[in-house]
Amino acid sequence: MRCVICSSPDIEEREVEEEIRIGNDIVVVPVKTKVCAGCGERYYDRKTMTLLEEIEDKLEKKSINLRVVGKVLKCQI
Numbered sequence: 316m317r318c319v320i321c322s323s324p325d326i327e328e329r330e331v332e333e334e335i336r337i338g339n340d341i342v343v344v345p346v347k348t349k350v351c352a353g354c355g356e357r358y359y360d361r362k363t364m365t366l367l368e369e370i371e372d373k374l375e376k377k378s379i380n381l382r383v384v385g386k387v388l389k390c391q392i
């Protein structure tokens with residue numbers, strides 16, 4: 316498999332942090348997925364897509380445990 320963006324053959328499985336935005340909040344979800352070492356493009360398989368959809372659904376229903384790890388800050392420009 317080659318990257319569709321930069322055509323690098325260097326695609327490896329990595330732990331990444333996916334961000335889901337809920338209003339003004341950002342929820343960080345650690346997932347394992349294939350990432351291009353050349354340009355950083357992420358390739359999600361069906362399982363990971365389903366997992367992220369499930370988490371989004373749980374976030375809407377507020378039925379998932381969250382831990383506060385930081386703040387979301389916005390530049391005033």
Ligand SMILES: [Zn+2]
Nearest residue numbers: 318321351354
């Ligand atoms: Zn790439």
